[in-house]
Amino acid sequence: MKSVRNSACAFSLAFALSLAGIAMAAPPAAAWSDSASAKIPGTGAIIQANAWQCNTYVDKCSFATSSKALKKKSKKYRVGKIVNVATLKANGISATISTSPSGTFVSENVRRIKWTNRNTWISDISGIADPGGSLNTSMTTCSDASVITKGVKGFAAACVNG
Amino acid sequence: MRRTQTGARKMWGKLAGNRRALAMSLILVAVLLVTLGVAFRNQLFSGSAELAQRPGAPLAAALNELRGDNDLVLGSTRKNGVEPSLYETAYGRLEHAAAKQDMPRVRVGELMSLAAAEEIDTEAWRSYYVCLTAKTDPALDPARVIRDAGIMKPALDEISGYFADPDRQGEDLPTSVTTRAAFLSTLHCLSRDSLANADDVRLLADEAGKLAEPVPVLLTADALRERRAGSDPKLATGRFTAADAGEKCDAVSSMGMAAIALLTDDQDAEAAGCLRTATAGEDAQTRWLARRALADMSAGVELPAPRAGVGKDGLVNKVPRQLGTLRATYHAARALALTGALEQVPKWLRRGIEEARNQPDLARGDRIMLGQICDRLTVERPPVYCGDAVAEANRLAADIDVPPKLTQRNYAAWHDSMVLHTHFQQDCPTTEVTLPKRNLTKVDGEWIRALALLMQAGCEAQARELIDPEHLVRRIQLSLDDHDLLIAADAYYLSWHTDADISNELTEQLSATVLTYRSREDPALFSREPGGAADIEATAAAYLFIDYL
Numbered sequence: 001m002k003s004v005r006n007s008a009c010a011f012s013l014a015f016a017l018s019l020a021g022i023a024m025a026a027p028p029a030a031a032w033s034d035s036a037s038a039k040i041p042g043t044g045a046i047i048q049a050n051a052w053q054c055n056t057y058v059d060k061c062s063f064a065t066s067s068k069a070l071k072k073k074s075k076k077y078r079v080g081k082i083v084n085v086a087t088l089k090a091n092g093i094s095a096t097i098s099t100s101p102s103g104t105f106v107s108e109n110v111r112r113i114k115w116t117n118r119n120t121w122i123s124d125i126s127g128i129a130d131p132g133g134s135l136n137t138s139m140t141t142c143s144d145a146s147v148i149t150k151g152v153k154g155f156a157a158a159c160v161n162g
Numbered sequence: 163m164r165r166t167q168t169g170a171r172k173m174w175g176k177l178a179g180n181r182r183a184l185a186m187s188l189i190l191v192a193v194l195l196v197t198l199g200v201a202f203r204n205q206l207f208s209g210s211a212e213l214a215q216r217p218g219a220p221l222a223a224a225l226n227e228l229r230g231d232n233d234l235v236l237g238s239t240r241k242n243g244v245e246p247s248l249y250e251t252a253y254g255r256l257e258h259a260a261a262k263q264d265m266p267r268v269r270v271g272e273l274m275s276l277a278a279a280e281e282i283d284t285e286a287w288r289s290y291y292v293c294l295t296a297k298t299d300p301a302l303d304p305a306r307v308i309r310d311a312g313i314m315k316p317a318l319d320e321i322s323g324y325f326a327d328p329d330r331q332g333e334d335l336p337t338s339v340t341t342r343a344a345f346l347s348t349l350h351c352l353s354r355d356s357l358a359n360a361d362d363v364r365l366l367a368d369e370a371g372k373l374a375e376p377v378p379v380l381l382t383a384d385a386l387r388e389r390r391a392g393s394d395p396k397l398a399t400g401r402f403t404a405a406d407a408g409e410k411c412d413a414v415s416s417m418g419m420a421a422i423a424l425l426t427d428d429q430d431a432e433a434a435g436c437l438r439t440a441t442a443g444e445d446a447q448t449r450w451l452a453r454r455a456l457a458d459m460s461a462g463v464e465l466p467a468p469r470a471g472v473g474k475d476g477l478v479n480k481v482p483r484q485l486g487t488l489r490a491t492y493h494a495a496r497a498l499a500l501t502g503a504l505e506q507v508p509k510w511l512r513r514g515i516e517e518a519r520n521q522p523d524l525a526r527g528d529r530i531m532l533g534q535i536c537d538r539l540t541v542e543r544p545p546v547y548c549g550d551a552v553a554e555a556n557r558l559a560a561d562i563d564v565p566p567k568l569t570q571r572n573y574a575a576w577h578d579s580m581v582l583h584t585h586f587q588q589d590c591p592t593t594e595v596t597l598p599k600r601n602l603t604k605v606d607g608e609w610i611r612a613l614a615l616l617m618q619a620g621c622e623a624q625a626r627e628l629i630d631p632e633h634l635v636r637r638i639q640l641s642l643d644d645h646d647l648l649i650a651a652d653a654y655y656l657s658w659h660t661d662a663d664i665s666n667e668l669t670e671q672l673s674a675t676v677l678t679y680r681s682r683e684d685p686a687l688f689s690r691e692p693g694g695a696a697d698i699e700a701t702a703a704a705y706l707f708i709d710y711l
Contacts, residue, residue, distance in 0.1 A: 036231055036483030041417035041448055042377065055488040056527035057574035058562050058582065080333040085281050087243070106279065114281045119332060135573045135608035142243040142482060144282045151336030151378035152417065153447075155249055155282070157482035161230065162237030162490030162698070 036158030037070075040147055045077040046070055049145035049156040051086075053129070061131070063088060063099075066124035067145030067156070076121040079149035084123040086113045087142040090131035097139070099129045109133070221497060221705075222506035224686035227696050228494070230486025233514030235494040239683055240695040241484055246276050246477035248283065252294035253446035254470025254478035259298045260453035261468045268299045268476030270307060276477065277311035285313040286320040290344045293351035299476065305352050318357060321345040325362040336375040342366045343381035350389050364395050371398035376421035380451075383425065399425045416440035417448045423455035434459055442466045446478075488518065488531040493698040495538035500705040504541050516547040530555045530562070534585050556586055564591040568612060577608075580615040590621040595628065602633040603640055607649035610637060614652040617659050631662035638668065645691045647679050651703040658710060673711050676704055 037048040048068045054061040067084035069077040088111045090097035095109040103113035109131075117123040123145075131139045142159040228236040251273075258265045273295065277288050289308045296304040308314050323330075324345055328338045346366065349357050363386075370382035379399060386394050402425045419433055420440065433455075440452035449469060456463060470478045491511070498504055518524075519532055533555015536548035544552045564579045565572050576593070583591050595612055599605050602613075616625040634657050641650035654672065657664055681687040681696035688704035690697050 036485070038444060041445055042375070042415060049482070051485055053487075054525065054527055055531045056578045056582075058530070058578045059525070059527050061574075062525065080337045083282060104281065112281055131574075132571070135570065135606055137574075140242050144482075146282050148333075148337050148340070150334055151340040151373070151375045151381075153249075153340075154445075155247075155480075157243060157480050158231070158485055159241075159243035159482040160487055161242050161484040162235065162487035 036143075036145075036156050038154055038156040040069065040079075040149065040154035041152045043077075043150055043152065044071060045079075047082075047145050047147045047154040047156045049084075049143040049158040050124075051141045051143035051158045051160050053139060053141040053160050061129050061139060062126065063129050063139075063141045064124065064126035065141065065143035066122060067143070067147070069121045069147050069149070078119060078121050079147045081116060081118050081148050082120065082123045083114065083116045083144075083146045084125055085144040086125045087111070087144070088113075088129045089140045089142070090133065090137050091140060092131075092137040093134045095131060095133040095137045097129060097131050100127050101125075220684075220686040221501045221701075222503045222508055224684040224696075225494060225508055225511065227681075227683045227687060228486070228490070228698055229508075229510055230490075230514075231483040232485045232517075233510045234486030234488065234518065235491040235511065235698055236484055236486045237490040237699065238695050238697045239681070240697075241481060243482040244479050246272065246473070246475070247480035248276055248280050248288055248291035248295075250446050250470065250478040250480050251276075251476075252291040253450045254468070254472060255295055255298040255476075256450040257446060257453060257468045257470050258472060260450055260457060261465065263468055265298070265472040266474050266476045268295060268302050270302065272475045272477060273302070274307050274311045277307060277313060284320055285317040286324070286345055286348065288313060289317040289352070290348045293348050296351070308352065314352075317348070318352075318354065321349060322357050325358050328365075335369060336373055336378045339366065339370045339373060339378040340381055343370070343378060343385045347381075347385040347388055350385070355389060367395040367397050376402055376418050376425060380421040380424055402426050416443060417445070417451055420448065420451035420455040424451070424458055430459075434463060438463050438465060442469060446470055486514065488528055488535065490698045491515065492531060492535050492538065493702045495535045497698065497702040497705050499538050500702065500709055504539055507539060507545070512545070512547045516549075519547075519549055519551055526558055530558050530582060533559070534582070537585065559583075559586045559588075564593045566592065567594040568596075573608060573612075577611070577615065580612075580619055584615065584618045584620075588619075590616075590619050590624070593621075595624070597628055600630065602630060602637045602653075607641065607646055607652075610641075610649050610652045610656070614655055617656060622659065625656070626660055629656060629660050631657070631660050634660065634662045635664060635668070638664075638672070642672070642675050647676070647688070647690060647700050647707070648703045651707040654707060654710060669711060672707070676707050676711070679704055 036050070037046040039045075040047050046069070048070060050064075050066045050068065052065070053063040063086065065084055065086040067082050069079045069082055071077040086103070088097055088099050088103075090109040097109050097111055099111045099113065101113055103111040106112050113125050113127070115123050115125050129139055131137045140160060143157065145156045147154045225235065227239055230236045255265060273292065277292050280288055283291070289304075292307050293304045296302040305314070308317060324341060328342060333341070343366065346358055346363065349355055366382060367386065370379050373379055379397070379402070383397050383399060386397055402422050416436065420437055423430070423433055423437065437452040437456050441449050441456070443449055453465065456465065472478055491514070494511070498507060515532070515535060518528070524532075529551070532548070532551045536544045536551040537555070539545050539548070540552065559582045562579050562582055564583055565576050568576045580591070595616060597605055597609055602610065613625050613628060634653055638650050638653040638657065641653055650672075656662070678692040679688045679700065680693070681689040682693050683696045687696035688701045689695055690700045
């Protein structure tokens with residue numbers, strides 16, 4: 001489970017690179033919503049996609065995604081290359097979104113952020129998202145995970161729904 | 163949302179003062195009870211969280227339709243993130259072709275957009291998948307797609323760089339061989355064979371020829387075969403036998419088993435049985451390789467239909483696993499409370515809530531939301547699986563202030579902080595709400611929600627000041643005409659707390675209309691549009707609506 005820092009500190013504009021991925025200096029707390037996994041063929045391991053976003057807007061809206069390679073459900077499994085792509089989408093009429101880190105502009109209401117790691121078990125991303133545009137704008141966070149190791153590739157994907 | 167005794171008495175007074183309305187209301191309630199099969203709690207006389215328990219099993223059971231992969235409630239049965247995937251498209255189409263099934267042609271523009279934007283893979287790998295896709299659609303020009311996607315140069319640069327220094331990335335040898343095999347195949351597809359020189363190809367064949375892992379060896383054999391270059395070295399594959407596939411017949415070794423079957427001439431009946439199972443597995447590449455291997459074995463076994471769904475655009479979607487949220491779970495808790503189903507909370511949801519509570523370093527917002535959920539699920543005391551979530555949320559909520567003024571920019575924060583204030587029974591907060599227009603039929607629905615929140619928070623005088631009852635009633639009708647159940651429910655709630663005159667005709671219409679919002683999945687769940695996908699917020703709104711009708 002990804003451990004995330006207290007979103008009360010999310011107003012900070014400081015920016016730091018974590019060992020395993022991109023993160024704001026004080027990103028959100030625990031992002032545990034991890035249930036999407038797929039087998040990495042021929043290895044006995046799985047690739048797992050995790051996604052989390054704020055459940056209330058009383059604080060700035062944080063998000064976190066990760067890709068994890070695991071064996072026997074919880075043991076870290078080192079792979080050659082592991083990639084995570086976070087897609088943040090604002091939903092609603094005239095919806096817009098900005099994120100920190102800024103990522104790739106896909107459209108006015110979609111941002112994509114990618115992080116690649118090598119020779120490890122995890123690649124993760126976290127930050128702050130600011131959906132806007134209309135009063136009823138909501139946000140969806142999706143996480144795509146991929147891995148290549150021992151000559152095979154594996155993919156998994158998960159989206160927050162709600 | 164909590165009813166006050168004053169509000170309850172007003173509502174009952176309205177009914178009792180009009181016999182025809184009273185009779186009609188009783189008939190409507192009876193009809194609703196029969197139709198929904200749910201006993202409703204009598205909210206007229208209870209204004210607190212201690213509710214009389216009634217059976218609410220249909221909703222509790224129906225929540226299974228909204229069960230997230232993480233054992234929290236989904237916002238909707240509508241799936242998020244469903245979109246085409248290059249990997250799924252390439253291998254899904256190959257799977258269909260191996261099954262000799264027709265499929266739609268690929269829409270070039272859509273494939274090009276996908277190749278341009280799909281960040282999970284590098285440009286070179288995306289080009290590889292476009293080339294694989296072109297094998298199943300002869301009209302497709304992969305070079306044109308890749309060029310128009312703007313990834314030709316970065317893909318070729320990446321491939322050249324990889325062949326120039328395959329050890330640079332520090333990847334394991336099987337991965338390096340798989341990658342070079344894929345890239346060699348891509349170069350041939352794009353008529354750029356010369357970008358991999360003879361030494362590059364020789365090194366690849368040598369290294370593949372020593373691997374114990376069959377999949378990269380197969381990919382290398384495929385790439386060399388496609389080139390049909392007489393000068394290419396022969397790939398040593400004689401070391402593989404059917405016995406190497408192992409005895410395990412599970413998805414762990416299915417891809418390897420298929421690769422060995424394709425690399426050897428051994429016909430293994432047990433492997434054929436395992437591969438047949440693999441044709442129905444989760445991974446598209448494995449399913450395709452299994453079919454290839456079985457065709458090669460002339461196994462003659464009957465196979466299931468291809469699993470990949472090829473769309474009208476010729477592409478195959480990935481369907482992400484859907485994760486529930488605490489926010490959606492809160493709406494579910496509201497709905498369960500409204501239908502008196504607090505003793506029927508599904509076991510998976512209890513587990514999900516407990517697991518959420520046990521996470522280390524939870525965000526403040528999540529801890530508050532957990533407390534709200536657990537408070538809603540409280541009968542005489544919070545459920546065991548909630549621990550001290552309610553008490554903790556009470557403490558945290560005390561530090562959250564409602565913004566002094568509601569603006570367009572801070573609407574979400576204002577909304578959620580007002581919900582907190584209402585939930586934890588704090589007094590009417592000091593906050594200014596100015597409607598953009600006086601006429602409630604002309605404002606966005608979110609302003610109606612804001613007025614409802616003011617009323618729920620105990621700011622009755624302030625809300626009444628902003629409400630013209632006549633416009634409010636008209637807004638109920640307009641919201642239903644626009645298929646906006648949530649705003650109609652808010653407007654109807656407000657009408658009970660102001661002097662709005664709701665005609666019997668409108669009440670009858672509302673009763674009938676709300677039922678049309680039952681979801682397509684289960685009659686105990688409601689949707690944002692009539693007969694649409696189940697939505698948990700719409701479900702809570704519908705039960706609140708029904709409760710007031």
